[in-house]
Amino acid sequence: MCVRGLEDAQEACLATQTPDVIVQFQSQTHAYRCVLLHQSGAFFPEGCGVEAEEVGPRTDHAGPCLVLLKGVTLPRADFEAWLRDSVMEWAVMRVYWIKQRCADRQDALPLDWVLQPAAFTHVLDVVETAAGVAYSMSPCPRLFRTTAWTRPRLEGPLCKATSKLAEALAWVKHAPRGGVAIDLGASPGGWSTLLASSMHHVISIDPADMAPEALALPNLTHIKSRVETALPQIEAALAAAGAGGGADLLVSDMNKHPSAMIGMVEPLLAYLKPGGHLLLTLKFFSRSRDKAWDPTNCPQLAGFRGVQVVWLLANTAHERTCVAIKC
Numbered sequence: 001m002c003v004r005g006l007e008d009a010q011e012a013c014l015a016t017q018t019p020d021v022i023v024q025f026q027s028q029t030h031a032y033r034c035v036l037l038h039q040s041g042a043f044f045p046e047g048c049g050v051e052a053e054e055v056g057p058r059t060d061h062a063g064p065c066l067v068l069l070k071g072v073t074l075p076r077a078d079f080e081a082w083l084r085d086s087v088m089e090w091a092v093m094r095v096y097w098i099k100q101r102c103a104d105r106q107d108a109l110p111l112d113w114v115l116q117p118a119a120f121t122h123v124l125d126v127v128e129t130a131a132g133v134a135y136s137m138s139p140c141p142r143l144f145r146t147t148a149w150t151r152p153r154l155e156g157p158l159c160k161a162t163s164k165l166a167e168a169l170a171w172v173k174h175a176p177r178g179g180v181a182i183d184l185g186a187s188p189g190g191w192s193t194l195l196a197s198s199m200h201h202v203i204s205i206d207p208a209d210m211a212p213e214a215l216a217l218p219n220l221t222h223i224k225s226r227v228e229t230a231l232p233q234i235e236a237a238l239a240a241a242g243a244g245g246g247a248d249l250l251v252s253d254m255n256k257h258p259s260a261m262i263g264m265v266e267p268l269l270a271y272l273k274p275g276g277h278l279l280l281t282l283k284f285f286s287r288s289r290d291k292a293w294d295p296t297n298c299p300q301l302a303g304f305r306g307v308q309v310v311w312l313l314a315n316t317a318h319e320r321t322c323v324a325i326k327c
Helices: 003-016 028-040 076-085 162-171 190-196 227-240 258-271
Strands: 020-025 048-055 066-072 092-100 122-129 132-139 180-184 201-205 220-223 247-252 272-283 304-310 319-326
Touching: 020 028, 020 048, 028 048, 028 066, 028 304, 076 092, 162 190, 162 272, 162 319, 180 190, 180 227, 180 258, 190 201, 190 220, 190 247, 201 227, 220 227, 227 258, 247 258, 258 272
Parallel strands: 180 201, 180 247, 201 220, 247 272
Antiparallel strands: 020 066, 020 092, 048 066, 092 132, 122 132, 272 319, 304 319
16 A cells, blocks of 8 residues: 555545544653643643543653543644644644554555655554554654754743743633733743733832843833832832732742742732732642642632642643632
8 A cells, every 4th residue: 555545544534533642742741741731621622632641651750751632523734733832832742643444454565665764754653452453644744743843942041931831821811911910039030021021011029130131121110129028119010000900910930839939929919909810830849740739728819719730731840830810
């Protein structure tokens, strides 16, 4: 059977069956987090499978880094377009579209086929399972996705951790356009710079220096002080920005344990207006997937709804992100 024939057969399967998709990530923890994101229902668009599961032998931190999306109904072109523009794009290495064969048959390979070519245009993957034989036939540019082919994760010295903020905003479906954000522990200014690109004004709080390019932004105010002594300046900055009703967004990526983080953020919760989002990076000190911090037992968050602790793809193995909406 020629390459074109294999492609035609696969397209025929695509037209008659609901495909499964296998996504390969850069690490096993990314695969695990992808499953959590899928289960949440807050991240993947409709049609990206009815279930997601890690596949292959694995431990918490090692394995084939594969996630099976079962029953994907989103058209292939739409799925790939979503993935290309999503915040998880940088973590994906390969995508396999898996189909059951239409009928039992055996084809002899042509004698002139080169089985170990130095250059090739397509990749055929075949797996025999208890349910039958599944295969995926993909052009090389579509299949092989390495870090050299995807957008750089880091675009500058200030952007080292902005992927966490971008993913958290996508998680809560918050597209900031105007409004005011407060960034606690803002130095050197990566998160503040990202927020300033779409918010009306950003109030950055940190006793340390901010990067010159962040300070040069016309809609950024740096309060060079600890939070406990910065409250009068914060109130003045909110008033100057026309945010008498409070800030729309309160974020922090400080290197603090959750218990310490909540204590430092607590004085600022009063400045977040109803409906405003709280996004906090939580730093832990073990490699376990399970992190012992329960936001439901946190009295400071009693006035918030939709409180969740999520493991974003952009979080490290020691981090989680807390998202909440003020009542």
